[in-house]
Amino acid sequence: MARSFSATCGPDGLRHHLADLRSAVPSASGGVVFVSGQLAQRASSVAELVRSTWRGTPACVVSAAGVLSERGEIEGDTGASGVLWSGGRVTPFALPERAEEPGRRLREPLARTIGHRSATAILFARPGAFAPEMLEALASCAPGACLFGAGTASGSAIGVTSEGELLEGPAIGLAITGFAPPIVDASPAARLLEGFHPIEDVSGGVVLRAGGRPALDLLSAATASLGEPPSPQQLVVAALADPLDPRGGAAVPRGEAAEPAAALRSERYVLRPIRGVDPSRRGLLLGDDARPGVRLAFAVRDAAAARAGLEGIARQVSRSALGSAPRFALYLSCAGRGQGLYGAPDVEARILRQRFADLPIAGMHSSFEIAPWAPGQARLTLYTGVLALFRAPS
Template sequence: MARSFSATCGPDGLVHHLAELRSAVPSASGGVVFVSGQLAQRASSVAELIRSAWRGVPACVVPAAGVLSERGEIEGDTGASGVLWAGGRVTPFAVPERAEDPGRLLREALARTAGGRAATAILFARPGAFAPGMLEGLGAGAPGACLFGAGTASGAAIGVTSQGELLEGAVAGLAITGLAPPLVDASPAARLLSAFHPVEEVSGGIVLRAGGRSALDLLSAATATLGEQASAQPLVLAALAEPQRAPETGAAGPRDDAAGESGAAGSAGSADSAASVRYVLRPIRGIDPSRRGLLLGDEARPGVRIAFAVRDAAAGRAGLEGTARQVSRNALGSAPRFALYLSCAGRGQGLYGAPDVEARILRQRFADLPIAGMHSSFEIAPWAPGEVRLALYTGVLALFRAPS
């Protein structure tokens, strides 16, 4: 059993909705509440309300740029959405601010809360205290765990334990055991403008050469394809993919290891390969005209493949429709219970030019399934078993279900 809510409201209205959910799910085992606007600025007070209204139920309160449910999306206003469910064992966790080795502490927290069992970990990270390196080797803390999450709007997420303790830190979230791992998939709101090319030369985070050409020349060639159809200020991004693996030979002949990769953080066909290529989006932070280079940061290492993409509403809509369709197909034979949807704040009405576009897509696919979610500062998207990557302009959908 699960119930969701969303509303434009202040603290008094939130108390009412929390009480309604608690009455509807009397044997609740866990919950998540996303808050925006003034409620996000008062996350500690919201956590106190949850501790009182959901006494004994572990939960997490998450400051967001906006909130959403199957009913619609709330942007640019004070509001809340949430879901309360029964089933499984839920354990909040948090990594302290200014920790000496936050990545290690996060792995230890997951190992402690998962207890060696199959687990799901939902991570909410505060942007100012989070580094992508914290995600490296995260699966080692809980082998086989299902991991996903998002970046908060600004403040820290707060866990509420069943004993009423409040846990706050650079990363906070929930570990869930005893419940079937959710089906998780993700898609970016971006359209590729070029093929992928291996990075050949890097200096101090500046990509100088890739695919036998200067990085700036590659960017210029890619953006030239935008032509007069481009918007006044198109947002052009770098798309980074893993190094190309050597082809394997088997009974069926040569095979490209890129083939069959799911679009966890993003996928698209490219001119250099008909296979689907998995990639993450990164901002172009600057240009070095004298060396014809692009400042992308430490992730753009030699061997990594680079392409260029533009933020695109049609691609975002089609990507979410495909993700929802695939997740729904994979859920056949089980009973969906509820879903979480974490969507970049760079999507929403600012991208589509209309409200509730993504909420409508989810409702069309899943009808009245309880859904709660947020508009996030970044996304923590599935990449491989036990691995996640920081993603941008991406929507992450997690469908929790029970065997039927």
């Protein structure tokens, strides 16, 4: 059993919605509450409200740029959404503020919660304070776990344990065991402008050469069709894909493709901002993820690609769930999508509702996304929608 809600409301209205959910799911095992606007600024008070209203139920309170459910999306206003469910064992956990050896410090506490193959870890990280190596530490602690999540709008997420303890840190997670792992997929709101090129020369996060050419020349060639200069809606970003498999072909393809255009669309990649340009060396500042061997392309934020991508992953997730009983879903969508991208409200909520009807869904507009990559592995990315469908085997 699961129930969701979303509403434009203040603390009193939120209390009412939380109480309604608790009445509808009396044997709840876990929940998530997303809050935006003034409620996000008062996340500690919201956590106290969740602790008292959902007494004994582990949960997580997450500040967001906006919130959503199967009913619609709330942007630019104070609002809340959430889901409460029964089934499985839910354990909130916090990652340490600083850890010289994050893997060692995390191994013992996480081994008790997500240290086996059927575990799921949902992670909500504070912007600017979450080190990507924490994802590697999580992978080493739980190599078979399903890992995904998102970045908060500001401040830390707050975990509420079943004993009523409040947990804070650069990243707060919910570990779920004893429940079928969710079906998770992700899709970027971007259109690739050209193919991928292996990075050959990097210095201090500045990519100097890729595909036998200066990186800045590659960017100029890729964006030539966008006009001079590109419009504000045509935000150009870097797309990074894994090195080619030694046997030839993409390292982690999404599926078989018969033609080059389809193969390009099926490529799995993460988006990174272009942080700067080095004209003297014809280089681009892309950060530490741009390493020799990693493949580089350029993409533009695109509403049509975002819509088609979400429709595609919703269709694939729905097909993958055949033979099981869907219980609820979480959808974590970048704040750079939404009405600002589509020019209309509720576009993504309508796509999800058309595919999943009245399935309880809760989600947020996030500062960045943590997208699944391989069993026990995830990557930070931008302008991405992450959909997770939880179900019970039938």
